Amino acid sequence: MKSYGDVKMVLYGTLVNAVFIIIGSLLGLFFTKIPERYKETVMHGIGLAVILIGLQMAFETEVIIVVLLSLLTGAIIGEWLHLEEGLNRLGSWIGSKFTTKNSDFSIAQGFVTASLIFVIGAMSVIGALDSGLRGDHEILITKGVIDGFVGLVLTTTLGFGVIFSVIPVLLYQGAIALLATQIDQWLPAAFLNGMIVELTAVGGLLILAIGLNLLKITQIRIGNLLPSIATVGIIYYIYQLM
Template structure:
């Protein structure tokens, strides 16, 4: 089943969120320290991914062109509007962070090598090991995020399943469209570009910066175009 790993991933996020709801009353100082710990760990993951690049030019151009597209389409504002719409429908208590929880969890769970590589493995080889490993990690992260950001974390299941499921389904035929050498290089640069976005998430979690990360998401789409042009120029 091509979507097995993706569905398990979504289920683990839901379970982690439900468990996290039981720990929302812990003292604020615990929540702050836990969130700082997550932020530091996210930074480490992001740097590890970013350092895998074989061409910093591809990563840089992908980030720049993606940022321009993100700002043109106001993706950050639109994602915030979606979170606010969900918040209004759920009618939470005053001071709720549903929108923040939705956006933060979505970016953490969707932007990363494991999402892309795991979905490709599911589609290309029927191997769900990467996504199953990611499911366990996401379950724990969703539990901790829920203790500080609330129920909004659970709504990240929708973009996670749609994103990974689409890649897995498309990957069943991707080898007919792309040479294996190009695909391998593309995954490396996608991983590195995603790693920089993960670093940005970590910086925001630590309140060091206020980067509009959602406006950088088109960078992941631009990697393919930039890498293809780069290959034509350098070959």
């Protein structure tokens, strides 16, 4: 059984990532009064950058059918569970405990949007796996710096709700890091590497959807697509058996 110190070291990268998000979000609160046209243009810039990141990740796929089936099954599960509505209710509940001033966006929107940006992606998964498998936290610390800056900018436009995205980041990355300490005993390295590639591609498409929503080009219910992050492992396993 791992000691408290061992667990703390496994979670070190995740904790640093969370601290950067909190600092960035708090700093963003001081810039909420900037003119609306600046906020709008900055958000457009973020949206474009997020789209680029999503495309880069999506193009890494080696088995497009796995990506497609993962999104289809994930969408069915997400719609059945009404995940998008659940995330919005959670954000609204959090928002009811706090107040924001001069914000055009609800705390729920800030919470959900920031959570999806910070949680979905290769750096979250690969960084957490590195923390658990090798005790290497460099990827998550780098991600933390990026998330802190993005959190600052998002807070100026989406409000105080952004800071609460630290909760899913801690739970998601922390769980992967802890699981990774045992995962090499269950899965062959070749299978794990292949699955991460397809997971990265699925995550990239979800990040692309976030960018499109930020630019108000679409209104994709991204929350209802989140189960595809889990189903990709099952679909990839079945594909390997064929």
